[in-house]
Amino acid sequence: MAGEICCKIDVHSVTKYFPSPGISFLQPPPHGPETSRFSVPNAVDDQSNLSSNEQAASKHLKDIHMSGCLMEDFLTAARENTEKNLETCGVLGAFLKDGTFYVTTLIIPKQEATSNSTHPSQSCFMSSIDLHTQYTYQVMVPEAVGIVMAPTDHSRKCGIFRLSDPDGMSILRECHETGFHTHRETSNGSPIYEDSTNIIFNPNLRLEIFDLREVVPPL
Numbered sequence: 001m002a003g004e005i006c007c008k009i010d011v012h013s014v015t016k017y018f019p020s021p022g023i024s025f026l027q028p029p030p031h032g033p034e035t036s037r038f039s040v041p042n043a044v045d046d047q048s049n050l051s052s053n054e055q056a057a058s059k060h061l062k063d064i065h066m067s068g069c070l071m072e073d074f075l076t077a078a079r080e081n082t083e084k085n086l087e088t089c090g091v092l093g094a095f096l097k098d099g100t101f102y103v104t105t106l107i108i109p110k111q112e113a114t115s116n117s118t119h120p121s122q123s124c125f126m127s128s129i130d131l132h133t134q135y136t137y138q139v140m141v142p143e144a145v146g147i148v149m150a151p152t153d154h155s156r157k158c159g160i161f162r163l164s165d166p167d168g169m170s171i172l173r174e175c176h177e178t179g180f181h182t183h184r185e186t187s188n189g190s191p192i193y194e195d196s197t198n199i200i201f202n203p204n205l206r207l208e209i210f211d212l213r214e215v216v217p218p219l
């Protein structure tokens, strides 16, 4: 991710709650040759190494374009928490146009930061709580992804994940546990979640960040 493209980012200080005119205003998506697919660290991105099932599963998913600055900007917003070993949560907003999703909004809601799930200080993985959160989004939008950033994990600092479908999705659908717990293996031994293969980093795509932690509620 090149630093110079970050100058295109508009960071808004939000002064009121939803609906925000900033969120409802979306520029037409850019089209250009400078996009690049998200490559998975420590993994082979050669599609030929995917099983035919995985290829079939990834083929029916729409592509998701993301700003090249998304990860860095989120880490910047999270830095204060990360230094205290606290987790920071953000929600991505996207719009759908011509069969492609464009992620143009990062919302950092008001939150009580906890160190319970320890992503800032440990490795890049999806906890059981993350998996249940991911399920609630993915059951509505099959393309929904969960981004995990673990800045102190030297082997892998970030992952863009989704539940495997149908195996991981059925395990989460049937699980009614809360808190941290373990999930049973899938029937065929495949992973419960996997790297998303339909992510394209688009340096021309703008990103708006709404950090609601700084909002003073109206009287």
Ligand SMILES: [Zn+2]
Pocket (backbone or CB within 6 Å): 128, 132, 172, 175, 176, 177, 178, 181, 182, 183
């Ligand atoms: Zn569960």
